[in-house]
Amino acid sequence: MNFRPDSRRFDSADIRPVEINQLAPDPMRPCAVDLLQTVGLRPTAQRLLLAQVLFGRGDCHVTAEMLYAEASRSSAQISLATVYNTLNHFADLGLVRRVSVDGSKTYFDTNISDHHHIYLENSHELIDIPESLVQLGKLPEIPEGYEVNRIDVVVRLRR
Numbered sequence: 001m002n003f004r005p006d007s008r009r010f011d012s013a014d015i016r017p018v019e020i021n022q023l024a025p026d027p028m029r030p031c032a033v034d035l036l037q038t039v040g041l042r043p044t045a046q047r048l049l050l051a052q053v054l055f056g057r058g059d060c061h062v063t064a065e066m067l068y069a070e071a072s073r074s075s076a077q078i079s080l081a082t083v084y085n086t087l088n089h090f091a092d093l094g095l096v097r098r099v100s101v102d103g104s105k106t107y108f109d110t111n112i113s114d115h116h117h118i119y120l121e122n123s124h125e126l127i128d129i130p131e132s133l134v135q136l137g138k139l140p141e142i143p144e145g146y147e148v149n150r151i152d153v154v155v156r157l158r159r
Contacts, residue, residue: 032056039093049076050086054096059111061099061126067108099126101154116153129155 032051036043053070054062062070068083087108090096096108101119107126109117116129134153142148 035095039095041089041093045076046078046082047086049074049078050083051090054090054108054110059109059128061107061109061117063105063107099152099154101126101156114150116155118155118157121156121158129153 032048032055033043035051035055036047041047049071050067053067054060064080064084064087067087068078068080071078071083087096091098091108094112096110097112099107099109099117101107101117105124109126109128111128114131116131116134118127118129119125120127136151136153139148139151
């Protein structure tokens with residue numbers, strides 16, 4: 001799991017790429033403070049809370065509303081806007097991956113490795129599909145000056 005941001009976007013910031021597995025003695029559960037500091041973020045109380053909720057239990061898929069509901073159960077004061085901003089910032093830095101299931105619903109995935117998803121429409125649940133289980137056919141011709149960054153497949157199921 002390599003973190004590879006587009007470095008041109010961070011020319012003036014002190015944000016560094018990170019191999020997430022190098023952050024803490026337990027490579028699967030990096031310390032929230034180390035995680036934030038390694039990517040150049042100040043570990044505010046709100047960011048620490050959200051990082052602990054997101055990364056403290058293994059891979060998960062959450063919407064901003066789901067994370068807000070869970071974070072609100074703590075004694076910390078946090079707004080839904082802060083949760084949205086933090087999740088988007090985490091995604092921009094490569095700490096989580098955005099998964100859009102339709103125009104109005106975006107999930108944030110803590111598993112940033114290459115993989116695809118099944119979306120259960122009735123229960124609004126996302127399930128990981130290993131990349132090796134999806135075989136893609138021919139891709140369209142890519143315009144000059146562009147390259148494929150990532151291919152996301154979301155298989156939508158309903159009862």
